Amino acid sequence: MDIGIIGSGRVAQTVGGKLLDLGHTVTISSRDTSRAKDLGAMGKLPSADEWAAAQRADGADAAAGSFAQAAAAGELAINATAGAGSLAALALAGASNLRGKILIDLANPLDFSQGMPPSLSVCNTDSLGEQVQAALPETRVVKTLNTVSANVMIDPGQLGEPTTIFVAGDDAEAKAWVTRHVLREWFGWEHVLDLGDIRSARGAEMYMPIWLRMWAATGASALNIKLVMV
């Protein structure tokens, strides 16, 4: 499948790499595909161009391009930008390039401008997921995987027992397709819970503060939650 990823950061490269491993064609994207990203204490990320070249050298069908090129190339699109830049990046990607397509929204509206821990730039009575859907009314937005780090998104099995991942969105068929193919078949998620329409992205995004606190409190290298119920 041809998959266009809006973004070229750590999440885009991790998810893109997994999709290439599965045999898909992947275009990652950036305003400047030649720019490497400095992640501070976490090291440096290759530029989109460097990443795509390295993947191609391994025989994978990878490309780097503009947001619009990735959106146009993809039969399926993925928003893997940082939440603060998502709406601007998707505007550049172009509503016409995303019309009728499923857009998986992985982003969280984290606001680091006031220091750590970050707050959310939108929450409570609105969400980034809703803003993305409102900006792209003819695109089928599915909010999912934003509640785990990139390495867990593509490899939930590393946690040693099944944990829970959420989907939210207005298009039931799109959620079912993403659940069946992307989450279960491609990435190995067994427990997928449909939270409801795109407004339920508020819940998935407002989970970020406790998620960040759980990371800080445990020092785990990977974590997620499992819904337990009777």
Add this chain to the structure above:
Amino acid sequence: MDIGIIGSGRVAQTVGGKLLDLGHTVTISSRDTSRAKDLGAMGKLPSADEWAAAQRADGADAAAGSFAQAAAAGELAINATAGAGSLAALALAGASNLRGKILIDLANPLDFSQGMPPSLSVCNTDSLGEQVQAALPETRVVKTLNTVSANVMIDPGQLGEPTTIFVAGDDAEAKAWVTRHVLREWFGWEHVLDLGDIRSARGAEMYMPIWLRMWAATGASALNIKLVMV
């Protein structure tokens, strides 16, 4: 132990009943201890007076009084009011009656005024837990148990496997005491995670929207999350 519960609703009666079963002395409290509460589709709750009388008839050491009477009577205090009314109730309880004491804050700042699902009346850059601590600077506030329903607070074993409960607060000794005695010994919580200072109550309270969505999506009679990590 003498325990004063601020509030007389479902949470107060459930937690109070468990504390009485454990042999403690409990005062629940209300502006009007003679008033029964209509919970709509969930039926009626006995008034504080009726509840205390029924508990005494069973041989338990229960009383009903004003917020100030409960606060003064308790060696340990518990805020079991609805979040929208917590600050007003605690003002009536009186800072002097709570000075130096541990106050366990169970409340969530749910705002039902705009319909369902509720939003939060405070979140993101502040929390009810912080507001309670700021209003009662000489009280040792421990935010905990707000992430589960009342029946799970006092009986986590019903879920069939250990799940995770959080504590947050500025006073490390108070958190340790609550963790050891109230959570582990009295209520049976095995997995207690200290999220950090009282600002981490933001995370515990902002978990409410996804918690409410999980309830709606599953129809479970009891639920909680288990932190899974490597």
